[in-house]
Amino acid sequence: MSGRIIVLSGGVGGAKLVLGxxxxxxxxxxxxxxxxxxxxxxxxxxICPDIDTVLYxxxxxxxxxxxxxxxxxxxxxMAAFRELGGEDWFNLGDRDLAxxxxxxxxxxKGESLSEVTAKIACRLGIEAQVLPMSDxxxxxxxxxxxxxxxxxxxxxxERCLPEVTGFTFEGLDEARxxxxxxxxxDDNPSAVIIAPSNPFVxxxxxxxxxxxxxxxxxxxxxxxxxxPIVGGQAIKGPAAKIMNELGIGSSAIxxxxxxxxxxxxxxxxxxxxxxxxxxEALGVKVKIAQTIMTSIExxxxxxxxxxxxxxxxxxxxxx
Amino acid sequence: MSGRIIVLSGGVGGAKLVLGxxxxxxxxxxxxxxxxxxxxxxxxxxICPDIDTVLYxxxxxxxxxxxxxxxxxxxxxMAAFRELGGEDWFNLGDRDLAxxxxxxxxxxKGESLSEVTAKIACRLGIEAQVLPMSDxxxxxxxxxxxxxxxxxxxxxxERCLPEVTGFTFEGLDEARxxxxxxxxxDDNPSAVIIAPSNPFVxxxxxxxxxxxxxxxxxxxxxxxxxxPIVGGQAIKGPAAKIMNELGIGSSAIxxxxxxxxxxxxxxxxxxxxxxxxxxEALGVKVKIAQTIMTSIExxxxxxxxxxxxxxxxxxxxxx
Numbered sequence: 001m002s003g004r005i006i007v008l009s010g011g012v013g014g015a016k017l018v019l020g021x022x023x024x025x026x027x028x029x030x031x032x033x034x035x036x037x038x039x040x041x042x043x044x045x046x047i048c049p050d051i052d053t054v055l056y057x058x059x060x061x062x063x064x065x066x067x068x069x070x071x072x073x074x075x076x077x078m079a080a081f082r083e084l085g086g087e088d089w090f091n092l093g094d095r096d097l098a099x100x101x102x103x104x105x106x107x108x109k110g111e112s113l114s115e116v117t118a119k120i121a122c123r124l125g126i127e128a129q130v131l132p133m134s135d136x137x138x139x140x141x142x143x144x145x146x147x148x149x150x151x152x153x154x155x156x157x158e159r160c161l162p163e164v165t166g167f168t169f170e171g172l173d174e175a176r177x178x179x180x181x182x183x184x185x186d187d188n189p190s191a192v193i194i195a196p197s198n199p200f201v202x203x204x205x206x207x208x209x210x211x212x213x214x215x216x217x218x219x220x221x222x223x224x225x226x227x228p229i230v231g232g233q234a235i236k237g238p239a240a241k242i243m244n245e246l247g248i249g250s251s252a253i254x255x256x257x258x259x260x261x262x263x264x265x266x267x268x269x270x271x272x273x274x275x276x277x278x279x280e281a282l283g284v285k286v287k288i289a290q291t292i293m294t295s296i297e298x299x300x301x302x303x304x305x306x307x308x309x310x311x312x313x314x315x316x317x318x319x
Numbered sequence: 320m321s322g323r324i325i326v327l328s329g330g331v332g333g334a335k336l337v338l339g340x341x342x343x344x345x346x347x348x349x350x351x352x353x354x355x356x357x358x359x360x361x362x363x364x365x366i367c368p369d370i371d372t373v374l375y376x377x378x379x380x381x382x383x384x385x386x387x388x389x390x391x392x393x394x395x396x397m398a399a400f401r402e403l404g405g406e407d408w409f410n411l412g413d414r415d416l417a418x419x420x421x422x423x424x425x426x427x428k429g430e431s432l433s434e435v436t437a438k439i440a441c442r443l444g445i446e447a448q449v450l451p452m453s454d455x456x457x458x459x460x461x462x463x464x465x466x467x468x469x470x471x472x473x474x475x476x477e478r479c480l481p482e483v484t485g486f487t488f489e490g491l492d493e494a495r496x497x498x499x500x501x502x503x504x505d506d507n508p509s510a511v512i513i514a515p516s517n518p519f520v521x522x523x524x525x526x527x528x529x530x531x532x533x534x535x536x537x538x539x540x541x542x543x544x545x546x547p548i549v550g551g552q553a554i555k556g557p558a559a560k561i562m563n564e565l566g567i568g569s570s571a572i573x574x575x576x577x578x579x580x581x582x583x584x585x586x587x588x589x590x591x592x593x594x595x596x597x598x599e600a601l602g603v604k605v606k607i608a609q610t611i612m613t614s615i616e617x618x619x620x621x622x623x624x625x626x627x628x629x630x631x632x633x634x635x636x637x638x
Contacts, residue, residue, distance in 0.1 A: 043423075043424040044427055074413065097396050
């Protein structure tokens, strides 16, 4: 695939495929649209967990075991911060802090999140383009039986334990899609890939930015998602738990139903192959593959699979 | 000495005597008034170098060799910050950062610098009272032949190399003395000690806060300074260099002349004993002692010497 590839991504799970795509295709032709609904201010530092995970992953400095933050990380700041009475529910590594301090300063000087992200990507030697979904702040609020929680409070502080009843994205009235993304969508991209991120808290915020869902749908490129649910479970994170709490059950077909009307195709795992015909009945094409990404080879293989699938769908639609 | 002891202090040199005073007297009766003219915002973090040095010293977490910052410090933040393009002329240790992040957050929530300092002092188990000279921002500007420099730019970034022509303290119009200090001065303190800090950039900012010099002079307590110049040299920092550049020469007598009319007595080093009579001719009593503080015993001994000297002056004045 030679044209521009646009991938929508959340954090850890999504970043794995993003890395695969950066190797499977020419990284210069890859645009990563990162969810910013998780972003928050913590002790006056602006933290953008999904952008950071994408940047660290593509910059080859991500911690491979932990799944978030930087490799070779140390925790002296946290130890001292705790001693001084600072809250310690959100871990800030010593190296990771550098990004937060720098970004907070640049933002406060009036640079946009896009400009700051591009600057840091350049410093990390990243060839792919990493774009926040919007330069305006959008905040995912998790509605739970225990009340409304800011996303990181739900996700990190409360360890996803409260039962979810729904989600609200605050700030949408003021939010506009990333202008660089809009320009790209006008320029005949080859494929739009939805990474196997949590549909509710990683992808839906992106698609909720006013106008963005329609612009993606109408850009002419095939839209292919990779299911984050494998055998009824999420590989990482609370997607399956959330789906069950919302009463929709966790399965690849429910992922297809969630995205139906927007995506052209869904890559599902081998173990879910029996769901293929039910998904196709929703008007969503299906590709069966190994979607669990352990090695870098797995990531590249799944990326190639998604790109080939998108390419095929593109060709069929122009027949 | 049983009443309240007030000590005016800058950073490293002053903090040595402050530590001695906290051991020589009942720490609960010790009030440290720290210079805040060095304070600055660095990448949106509020940094108060002199307060920090006093806090770390009294909290027994100061680095003993380096003279500033925390012991057992690590520098992972700086390494990552540099990689990302952050300026690295001001070193921020991983542990030290905890204080800056916490303070910046608390200040932005509307707490005064006094409140924040007290909170951190409490967390570090410090019994002495540590007060910023003012809760309003006062900034020391160094006038040099190369132009005006913010203090840390002169002191750290330019390593005190530019030739000094004078000093300006910005923000004095809005600054008021620390209210807790004013209350204490109304309550018959036993002694006011001026630590062997740089008179121009550590003590003068304190004395420049409108009304503070007169309030100190009129509080009824003897005022005793310890000379930061020993044998024509400063033990630490640019005091001697600055005095020479200002054309006043670096000697104990010039320290006495600088403080004349304000202090009652000056502790000078054994090596400067020949200057005694000239200093006394200025109306300043003299005590000769070993003023170079290497060990903790040196600090306690010098603290006791200054306190005894102040006590003696106090008794003489009430005769």
